[in-house]
Amino acid sequence: MNIISVSNLRRAFGAKTAVDDLSFDVPRGAAVGYIGANGAGKSTTIKMLTGILKPTSGTALTCGLEPLQQRRQLARRIGVVFGQRSQLWWDLPLRDSFRALGAIHRLAPDAVRARTGELVDRLDLDDFVDTPVRQLSLGQRIRGEVAAALLHGPELLILDEPTIGLDVLSKERLRVFLTEQRAQHGTSLLLATHDMGDVRRLTERILVVDHGRLAFDGTLTELAGQVGAERIVVLDLTEPAPDLVGVPGTRLVGVEAGGLRQRLSFAPGETTVAAILSVVASRAQVHDLTIEEPDIEAVVRRLYAS
Known part of the structure; x- marks a missing residue:
């Protein structure tokens, strides 16, 4: 059973159509990135999936429920974070917000205490869990x-944009935690974001939406291949070598440290890292190599332009 099923979903605001004939499924346990430019329809889709907005036409099922008609049942089975909106009580300590939410979800007090303790520990909340929410930094909140x-x-x-405005350390802490939670509890994830680091680290599949329509459904690697994006193999040599030009299927895009480090760009469909290394090894001794993936923001821009 799919955790999300969307079929011919449409939402119009007067003459403007924010979501237009959108269809996709998310299997239970999957982690999917939902990306697109500002105004592409991401937040509108999420509001329909959570029962905040009524679709103009089409259908959406979340956890097998109709979001608007069965909103109360659905609220017990999903968790939602809007990066610029809060479900916490600003004048209460964070711990009291957890108690109140536990009561709303009709959890036993012992279960709330146990789960709160786990989350405080895993998300490093201990230093501020008894601080009023209004006094927390953005990363803490x-x-x-x-x-x-x-x-x-x-x-x-x-x-929906969970890491907006966070510093690098806070982003990384949150990404590690979410990865661990999915592994331990099998939680399904739908991530709408502009942060390609979040997409790369947290999801296995991406949906790209453009003007309310689905423009791409697949992996990051498949997206890069569709728009012709290139990868870069970074070669660290044991000693300086002449420029590695003429390696079949590659372009030399950078030479550093007098030839000790050289960068070769290649299209995955035209050659492989193994083939490149075989040719390079006949011309220089390789100490180490790394692969740089395409810049995802640039890949998405190229998809829109195609």
Whole structure:
């Protein structure tokens, strides 16, 4: 059974159509990135999936439920984080927000305490869990929001720009936690974001939406291949070598440290890293190599332009 099923979904606001004939499925346990430019229809889709907005036409099922008609039942089975909106009580300490949410979800007090303890530990909330929410930094509040969304053990976690405005350390802490939660609890994830680092680290499949329509459904690697994006193999040599030009299927795009490090760009469909290394090894001794993936933002721009 799919955790999300969308068929011919459409939402219009007067003469403007925000979501237009959208169809896709998300299997239970999957992690899917939902990306697109500002105004592409991402947040509108999420609001229909969670029962906040009524579709103009088409159907959407979340956890097998009709979001608007069965919104109360659905609320017990999903967790939602909107990066610029809060489900916490600003004048209460974070811990009291968790108690209130536990009561709303009709959780036993012992279950709330146990789950709160786990989330406080895993998200490093201990230093500020008794601080009023209004006094928290953005990074602290977002971690609190994620904990609140997961308090009742939802089947599906929907995140809309969860790391917006966070520093690098806070982003990484949150990404590690979400990865661990999915592994431990099998939570499904739908992530709408502009942060390609989030997409790369947290999802296995991406849906690209453009002007409310689905423009792509697949993996990041498949997306890069569709628009002709190239990967870069970075070769660290044991000693300086002449420029590695003429390696079949590659372009030399950079030479550093007098030839000790050289970068070759290649299209995955035209050659392989093994083939490149075989040719390079006949001309220089390779100490180490790394692969740089295409810049995903550039890949998405090229998809829109195609």
